[in-house]
Amino acid sequence: xxxITQSPKYLFRKEGQNVTLSCEQNLNHxxxxxxxQDPGQGLxxxxxxxxxxxxxxxxxxxxxxVSREKKESFPLTVTSAQxxxxxxxxxxxxxxxxxxxxxxxxxxxxxxxx
Amino acid sequence: xxxxxxxxxxxxxxxGENLVLNCSFTDSAIYNLQWFRQDPxxxxxxxxxxxxxxxxxxxxxxxxxxxxxxxxxxLYIAASQPGDSATYLCAVSGSxxxxxxxxxxxxxxxxxxxxx
Numbered sequence: 001x002x003x004i005t006q007s008p009k010y011l012f013r014k015e016g017q018n019v020t021l022s023c024e025q026n027l028n029h030x031x032x033x034x035x036x037q038d039p040g041q042g043l044x045x046x047x048x049x050x051x052x053x054x055x056x057x058x059x060x061x062x063x064x065x066v067s068r069e070k071k072e073s074f075p076l077t078v079t080s081a082q083x084x085x086x087x088x089x090x091x092x093x094x095x096x097x098x099x100x101x102x103x104x105x106x107x108x109x110x111x112x113x114x
Numbered sequence: 115x116x117x118x119x120x121x122x123x124x125x126x127x128x129x130g131e132n133l134v135l136n137c138s139f140t141d142s143a144i145y146n147l148q149w150f151r152q153d154p155x156x157x158x159x160x161x162x163x164x165x166x167x168x169x170x171x172x173x174x175x176x177x178x179x180x181x182x183x184x185x186x187x188x189l190y191i192a193a194s195q196p197g198d199s200a201t202y203l204c205a206v207s208g209s210x211x212x213x214x215x216x217x218x219x220x221x222x223x224x225x226x227x228x229x230x
Contacts, residue, residue: 006157033217042118042203042220043158058217090157103148103218107159 006091006106011114013078014083020108021076023091030095032074036060037088037108040104046089049074051057078111086113116141120221121203123226126230127194133188137204142182146209149178149189150203152223158203162189194228 004025013019025032031050046059048057050070063082068074074093078085091106117140129132137147146165150158162171162178162185170179178192191198205218 004157004179040123040222041224043205043218044172045120048217080193088155097195102160103158105150105159107157108155 003102004091004093004106006089006109008109009107011109011111011112014114015082018077018079019111021091021111023076023077023106024072025074025091025093025104026072027095027104028071028094029093030071031093032068033103034058034064034066034074034076035090035092035095041089046057046076068079071111077097085111087111116144116206116208116219118204118206118219118221120202120224122224123151123222124225124227126227126229129194129196131194131228132190132192133194135191135202135204135226135228137187137189137221139185139187139206139219141208143169143208144182145207146189147178147180147187147189147206148203148218149176152201152203154201160201191226196228196230199228201224 007022010103032034034046037043046064047066049055052071055068057067067078089109092103094103119138121136148163149161151161152158164171164180176194181189201223203223204221207218
């Protein structure tokens, strides 16, 4: 079955530590996205990529980094510069670099700072 | 900058009722509008996608309408069931020519509870 796999489902980070969230898709989608969701709020865009080896900052990119070395993979690193990283992180993909073609979302990673 | 508002933030109804969820957006120059469903602790499931040239879309008991000129969309759920309990999110994309301009802007959602 085609879809997006995010791992791990739950992640705990110590103060000052970098952590990496995995996102893999087998839908052959060109575009991939990372969103952050805080309680009672909508999704905010962190980074997006429309093609391999290229990515762009979203609305809240500070303290995050990404890479897009393969079409199938778009990992997100939450760095120690992100002061409030506790949130629910969602990865998504679409067939083209535009929302008109429908998005597929992963099941999310819940990150908690301990 | 596009802003999307969803009212009400939470809604509780008895099973069998028809209900309407509202979404408004500040910039009418959109490419499309989507409604998503999110179950607790889960990702998003796309329900309906309305292109800017369309007025409505239907899927089963769901009907979504779009009025671009007034910056409004409604999601109508007929004969609600306890299984419809979830958070419903509305999202719009811009109409800019490049892909970067077409990113989704989300509302904060309506949390729906259907009581048996």
